[in-house]
Amino acid sequence: MIKQLKLSEDYFDLKKINKYATLMTLGNGYMGVRGTQEEKYPSQKRGFYVAGIYNNASIDEPEELVNLPDVMGIEIEVDGEMFSHMSGKTISYDRTLHLDQGEITKDIVWEREDGLRLHFSFRRMVAKHDLHVLASKVTIISLNREATIKTRTGIDGQQTNFGRQHLLEEHLQVHEEKYMQGIYKTTNSYQTIALFTTCNYSKGCQVDFYAKNRQILSESTTLLKEKKSFSIEKLSAIYTSIDSELDQLGDVGLSKVKELSQKGYNHVLHLSEAKWKEYWEDSRIEIGSPNLMDQQAIDFALYHLEIMVPKHNNNLSVAAKALTGEGYKGHVFWDTEVFIMPYYLYNEPHVAKQLLQYRYKRLPQALERAKENGYEGAQFPWESARTGMEETPTYAAINIKTGKRQKVASALSEHHIVADIAYAVIQYYNVTQDQEFMLNEGLKMLKETSKFWLSRTSERNGQLHILNVIGPDEYTEFVDNNAYTNYMAHYTVERTLHYMEVFNFVEEAFQTKAKEFLNRLYLPKVNSNDLIPQDDTFLQKPVIDLKKYKAKQGSQSILLDYSRDEVNDMQILKQADVVMLFYLLPHLFSEEVVQKNFTYYEDKTIHDSSLSKAIHSILAMRFEEKDMAYKLFQEACLIDLGSNPHSSDEGIHAASLGSIWLAVFSFLNVSFKNERISIQPKIPKEWTYFKCPLYYRGRKIVVTVEAGKLFIQKIKGEAIFIEVSSKSYHLIDRLQIDLTSNLAFERKRF
Numbered sequence: 001m002i003k004q005l006k007l008s009e010d011y012f013d014l015k016k017i018n019k020y021a022t023l024m025t026l027g028n029g030y031m032g033v034r035g036t037q038e039e040k041y042p043s044q045k046r047g048f049y050v051a052g053i054y055n056n057a058s059i060d061e062p063e064e065l066v067n068l069p070d071v072m073g074i075e076i077e078v079d080g081e082m083f084s085h086m087s088g089k090t091i092s093y094d095r096t097l098h099l100d101q102g103e104i105t106k107d108i109v110w111e112r113e114d115g116l117r118l119h120f121s122f123r124r125m126v127a128k129h130d131l132h133v134l135a136s137k138v139t140i141i142s143l144n145r146e147a148t149i150k151t152r153t154g155i156d157g158q159q160t161n162f163g164r165q166h167l168l169e170e171h172l173q174v175h176e177e178k179y180m181q182g183i184y185k186t187t188n189s190y191q192t193i194a195l196f197t198t199c200n201y202s203k204g205c206q207v208d209f210y211a212k213n214r215q216i217l218s219e220s221t222t223l224l225k226e227k228k229s230f231s232i233e234k235l236s237a238i239y240t241s242i243d244s245e246l247d248q249l250g251d252v253g254l255s256k257v258k259e260l261s262q263k264g265y266n267h268v269l270h271l272s273e274a275k276w277k278e279y280w281e282d283s284r285i286e287i288g289s290p291n292l293m294d295q296q297a298i299d300f301a302l303y304h305l306e307i308m309v310p311k312h313n314n315n316l317s318v319a320a321k322a323l324t325g326e327g328y329k330g331h332v333f334w335d336t337e338v339f340i341m342p343y344y345l346y347n348e349p350h351v352a353k354q355l356l357q358y359r360y361k362r363l364p365q366a367l368e369r370a371k372e373n374g375y376e377g378a379q380f381p382w383e384s385a386r387t388g389m390e391e392t393p394t395y396a397a398i399n400i401k402t403g404k405r406q407k408v409a410s411a412l413s414e415h416h417i418v419a420d421i422a423y424a425v426i427q428y429y430n431v432t433q434d435q436e437f438m439l440n441e442g443l444k445m446l447k448e449t450s451k452f453w454l455s456r457t458s459e460r461n462g463q464l465h466i467l468n469v470i471g472p473d474e475y476t477e478f479v480d481n482n483a484y485t486n487y488m489a490h491y492t493v494e495r496t497l498h499y500m501e502v503f504n505f506v507e508e509a510f511q512t513k514a515k516e517f518l519n520r521l522y523l524p525k526v527n528s529n530d531l532i533p534q535d536d537t538f539l540q541k542p543v544i545d546l547k548k549y550k551a552k553q554g555s556q557s558i559l560l561d562y563s564r565d566e567v568n569d570m571q572i573l574k575q576a577d578v579v580m581l582f583y584l585l586p587h588l589f590s591e592e593v594v595q596k597n598f599t600y601y602e603d604k605t606i607h608d609s610s611l612s613k614a615i616h617s618i619l620a621m622r623f624e625e626k627d628m629a630y631k632l633f634q635e636a637c638l639i640d641l642g643s644n645p646h647s648s649d650e651g652i653h654a655a656s657l658g659s660i661w662l663a664v665f666s667f668l669n670v671s672f673k674n675e676r677i678s679i680q681p682k683i684p685k686e687w688t689y690f691k692c693p694l695y696y697r698g699r700k701i702v703v704t705v706e707a708g709k710l711f712i713q714k715i716k717g718e719a720i721f722i723e724v725s726s727k728s729y730h731l732i733d734r735l736q737i738d739l740t741s742n743l744a745f746e747r748k749r750f
Contacts, residue, residue, distance in 0.1 A: 002286050002689075004296055005100035007641075011093050012085040018045050018649040023300075023640060024097040024104055025324040025652065026124065027307035030131035031238060032323025035097060035104055038074045038122055038138070039084055045649070046070045046159055049323045051310040052242045053193065054330065054386040055166040055186035062383070062391040063189065065319060065330020066166045069157040069182055069214075071197050071236045072124060072136055077150040078112065083120075088112045099303040100280055101273040102128055109143070117143040127268055128275035131312055132237050132256065137265045139231040142224045149230055150221045155182040155195050157214035161326055167193070171250075172216045174209045179257055180216050183250065189386060194249035196257040197236040200264065205230070235260035235268070242313070279306060283347060285664060288689030288706075297637035298664050301657040305343050308654055314354035315361055317384070318654060325651025331383035331391050332358075334417045335655035337424035338584075339611060343661045346694045349432045356428060359421050360441045362388025363448065370452055377451025380417055382410045406564065409477050414470040415456065419488035422449040423584060426495050430672070433697055435503075443505055446496040451510070453489040454517050463522045471534070473577035474609070475567050479535035483524040484581045490521050491585060526589070530596045534578050543571045546606060553607040554639065554647070573601060575609035576616060583615050586622070595623045610639045614659035618666040621682050630684040633663045668692055668703055678723040679712070681705045681739070696720075701731070710737040 009020055017037065021044065024035025034047035047067055054063040076083040091109040098105065106122040119141040127133035140149055157169060170192070171183040182195045201207060205222035224230050237256040239249045260268060283302060287295045308322035318336045321327040336355055344351040359366075359380065365388035366378035373379060381390035392411035398404070425442045428434065434442075457464035466489060471482035493514050500507070524533045533539050549558045558567060576583070578601050582594050589597075598619050607613055617632035639656045640648045667690065669680040675697065683690050683705055691704040699717030703710070712722060712735040719732045729735055 002288065002295060004292065005280070005299055006096050006098050007296070007300060008094065008096040010095075012090055013645070014041065014043065014086075015645040017041060017043060019645055019647060020095075021045065021047070022324050022648040022650075022652055024095075025304075025307070025322075026097075026102060026104065026126040026134070027323050028102075028126050028128050028131055029307060029310045030312055031126060031134070032307065033072060033124075033126055033134060034324060036072065037085075038072065038106075038124075038136075039076065039082075040073065041084070041086070045325070046073065047325055048072070048159070049330070050193070050238065050240055050242075051323060052313070052316045052386060053186070053191055053240060055189045055191070057161075057164040057166060057187070059188070062329060062331075062393055063385045063387070064161055064164075064166075065323075065326060065385075066186060066193075067159045067161045067326060068193055068238075069155050069167070069184065069195055070159050071134065071153075071155055071195065071234070073156055074136075074138060074151055074153040074232070074234075076120075076138075076140070077148075078116070078118065079148050080150075081112075083110070085110075091117070099299055100276060101269070102126065102276050102307075103269060103273075116145055116147055118147070119143055123265070123269075125269055125272060126307075127272045128279075129271045130268075132239055132253075133260065133268060134236050134238070135260070135265050135268050136234045137231065138234075139229055140224065141229045142226050144226060146223060146225050148221065149224045150219065151232060152217050152219045153199065153232070153234060154180050154209075154215060154217035155197055156217075157182060157184065161329075169214065172211050174211075174216070175254060177209070178261070179254060180209070180218065181250065181254065182216055192241040192249060194239045194253045195236070196238075196253040197234060198257050198261045200233040200235070200261060202230045202232075233265045235265070242316075283693060285661075285693075286689065286691040287664075287687055289684075289687050291634070291686065293634065293637055293641070294687070297641060297660055300641060301660040304652055304654070304657050305340065305661065308652075309340070309344065309351055309355070311348075311351050311354065314357040317355055317358040320654055321651025322654040324654075325649070327650030328383070329385075329391070329393075331385055333383060333655075334420040335611070335658070338420050339655035339658035339662070341424055341658075342427070342665075343658055345428060345431050346665065346696070349428070349434075349695055352424075352428055353432070353434065353437060356421075356425060356437075356445075357441065360445055363445065365389055367448065370455075375452055376455035377453075378418065378445070378448035379415065379452050380421055380449075382414050382417055409470060410474070413468055413478055414474070415452075416469070416471060416482075416485045416488055418449050418452050419485065419492045422446055422492040422496070423488065426499075429499070431696060438499065439503060443496075443499060443503060446492070446499060447505075447507075447510065450493045450496040450514060453493055454513050456489070457517070457521065460522075462520070464517060464520045465522050471577045472580045472611075473534065473573045473575055475564075475572050475574040475606075476535065476538065476577070477564075477568050479537060481522055481524060481533075482535045483532055483578050484534075486521065486523055487581055487585060487588065490518060490523060493517055526593055530593055531600055532578055532589070532593070532597055534573075534601070538571060541569055541571045543604070546572065546604065549606045549608075553613075553635075554610065554644075556608045558606060558608070571604045573605040575605065575607065575612035577601070579605075579619055580615055583618055591623055594619070598623075607635075610653040610656035611659060613639070614656070614663040617663045621663075621666055621669070624682065626682060626684055629663075629667075629682075630686065633660075633684075636660055636663060665692065665694070668694075668705075670694065670703075672696055676721045676723055676728070677701075679703060679710065680724065681710060705739075708738065708740050710739055711735070712737070 021034040021036040056063045089111045095106040103125045121139040124136035167184040310316040317332045319330040366380045370379035383392040395405035467480045471484045613636035620629035667683045671678045700715040
C-alpha cells in the first residue's frame with residue numbers, strides 16, 4: 001500500500017490549471033519549470049526560473065525572480081485548427097507527476113467534431129544528474145484517419161512577471177539548421193541567461209525556422225497516416241552568468257545541446273531516474289495509514305524540498321514559493337531558516353550549512369541596514385533576494401474601495417528574523433558540532449545579531465523593553481514586548497555569550513553589555529490566569545467569535561469584514577506566535593502552562609498562514625493530544641494538495657512543506673543531548689507502520705515503529721546512546737525495543 005510516489009489528475013479543469021502547474025513543477029535546485037499544459041490557454045501562467053536570477057524593472061521596485069523564456073510550450077495544429085481541450089471532446093485524460101523519477105506524463109485521446117481521433121502522449125523532465133538540462137517529448141497517433149499535423153516550438157521570450165519584462169535580447173541564432181540559441185540579459189542586474197534547444201523529429205516532415213516577436217521557433221509539417229505515429233523530442237540546456245566557472249556560455253551550451261540531441265530523451269531520463277532512485281532510497285519516509293493522503297503528502301513534501309534547494313551554490317537560498325511561481329517575488333524569508341532548513345539539518349547537514357552561508361555572505365548588507373536604521377550589529381532584511389538588501393515592497397496592493405495603498409509593515413518592525421537566523425546557527429552547531437563553521441562564520445553572525453538586540457531595546461522603569469515590533473502573528477502589528485521576539489532575543493544573546501566562552505572569544509565590552517541585557521530585559525511572565533501575554537496589550541483587547549473565519553482558514557476572509565486596524569485591535573491571530581515560541585524553545589515553561597496557553601491561543605488563531613497548522617500539530621503531539629495533533633497535521637497537508645482550485649496559483653507554500661516534514665518527524669518525538677538521542681514515539685493511532693531516517697552528529701540512523709516495536713538501525717557513523725522510556729541503550733548496529741515492555745536487544749537482522 002505504501003508505493004505511490006505520484007500525483008495525478010484524471011480530467012482537464014481550466015479552474016485548476018495554475019494550481020496543477022505549481023504542484024507539478026519540475027526542478028533540480030538550479031532551475032524550476034512549472035507544470036503547465038504544453039498548449040496555450042488564456043489564464044495559464046507559464047514559469048521557468050533559475051535560482052539567483054533576479055531583476056528589478058525599475059530602481060524604485062524590489063528585485064524579483066525572473067520568469068525566463070519558455071521552452072516547454074508547443075502549438076499543435078490539426079488540419080489547420082489549433083489543438084486545445086477547449087474544442088472537440090476529450091475521451092480520456094491522465095496527467096501524472098511521477099515523483100519517483102521527476103517526470104510528467106500526459107496521455108489523452110481527443111476527438112474532433114468531425115470524428116477524427118488522436119492519441120497524444122506528452123512527457124517532460126528536468127534532469128537531476130545534470131543541473132543544466134531539461135527535455136520533453138510529444139508523440140501523436142492517428143486512431144482512425146489521416147491528418148496534417150503542424151507544430152511550432154522553440155524559445156519563447158514573450159514571458160513576463162505579471163506584465164513586467166525583465167530581459168533584453170542579446171543574440172538569437174539557429175546553428176546548423178538545427179540548434180536554436182537565445183542569449184538574454186536582465187535589464188538592471190545585468191545577469192546573462194543562455195538558452196539552447198533542438199528538436200529531433202520523426203522522419204519525413206518538413207522543418208523551417210523563424211524568429212519574430214521575441215520568439216525563435218522551429219516549425220514542422222507532416223501528413224500523419226492512420227495508425228501511424230509522429231514524434232518530437234526536444235532537448236534543451238540553460239546556463240547563466242552565475243555559473244562563474246563558465247566563461248563562454250554560448251560554446252558550452254551549444255556543445256551540450258548537440259550532445260543531448262545525439263543521446264535523445266530516453267537516455268537523459270534514464271540517467272536522471274537513477275539519481276532520483278538514490279534520493280528516495282536514502283530519504284523516503286514511509287507511513288502505513290488507511291488515509292492514503294498521509295503518505296502522498298509526505299512524498300509530495302519531500303519531492304519539493306529536494307527540488308527547491310540550490311545545493312550547487314552557497315550564495316543562493318530558497319524563496320517562499322521556491323522555484324514554482326512568482327508569489328512574494330521569489331524573496332527569501334524566515335521561512336528558510338525556521339521551516340525548511342531543519343529538514344536538511346537532520347538529513348543533509350552540509351546543505352543546511354550552505355543556507356546559513358547565504359546569510360553570512362550578506363552580513364555586510366545587514367550591518368549597513370542596522371546602521372541606517374539607527375541600530376548596531378546586523379539587521380537582516382525581512383525579504384531578501386540577490387544582494388542582501390531589503391526587498392520588501394513599500395506598499396501592498398491598492399484598496400479598491402479607498403483607492404489608497406497601505407504600507408507594508410513587515411520591513412519596518414518584523415525584526416524577529418534576526419533572532420530566527422541566530423537560532424538556526426545555534427541549531428546547526430548543536431546537530432553537527434561543526435567547529436570550523438562556528439569559528440569562521442557562525443560566531444560572527446551570533447555576535448552581530450546579539451549586538452542588534454542590545455541596541456534594539458528601550459529603557460522603561462528600570463528594565464529593557466523591545467518596542468514597536470511585529471511578531472510571527474502578522475495580524476498584530478506595532479506592539480511592545482512581543483513574547484516571541486523578547487524570548488528569542490534573550491536566547492540569542494545568552495547562547496552567544498556561551499559560545500564565545502566555549503571558543504575563547506573574549507570581548508569584555510560586549511560581554512558586559514550582553515550580561516546587563518540578559519539581567520534587565522523584560523520577559524513576559526505567566527500571569528494569574530497562567531497565560532503568557534503575547535504582548536503588552538493583547539490580553540486586554542476584545543474577543544469575538546471566530547468560528548466563521550476558522551472555517552475558512554487560509555482565505556484571510558476576516559479582512560472582508562474588518563479593516564487591518566480593527567483586526568489589530570482584537571484578540572485575533574493569523575498564525576502561531578506564543579505557540580511558535582513553545583515550539584522553538586520547549587523547555588522555557590512547564591507542560592501545564594504550555595498546554596493552557598496552547599488552548600487559549602489556538603482558539604484565537606484563524607490559521608490564515610500556511611505556517612501555522614503543522615506547528616500547532618507538533619505542540620498537540622507533545623502533550624499527548626494525539627487526535628488533535630493528527631487532525632491538525634492532516635489539515636496542514638491540504639494547504640497545497642486540498643480541493644481549493646486556486647490555493648497554489650502563484651507557487652508552492654515552501655515553508656508549509658517543510659513544516660509537514662517537521663510534523664511527521666515530530667511524531668517520533670526525538671530530542672538530542674550531546675552524544676545521546678532520546679526517542680519516545682507518539683505516532684497517530686491510525687498508523688500501523690512508520691519509518692523515518694535522520695542524521696545527528698555524524699551518524700545516519702533509520703527509525704521504524706511497527707506493531708508496538710521500535711527498530712533502530714545505524715547506517716553510518718560511530719555508536720551512540722539511545723534513550724527510550726528513561727532507559728539507555730548503546731546503538732552499535734541495530735536495536736529492537738518492545739515499546740510495551742521496554743525490552744531491547746541488539747540484532748544483526750530484524
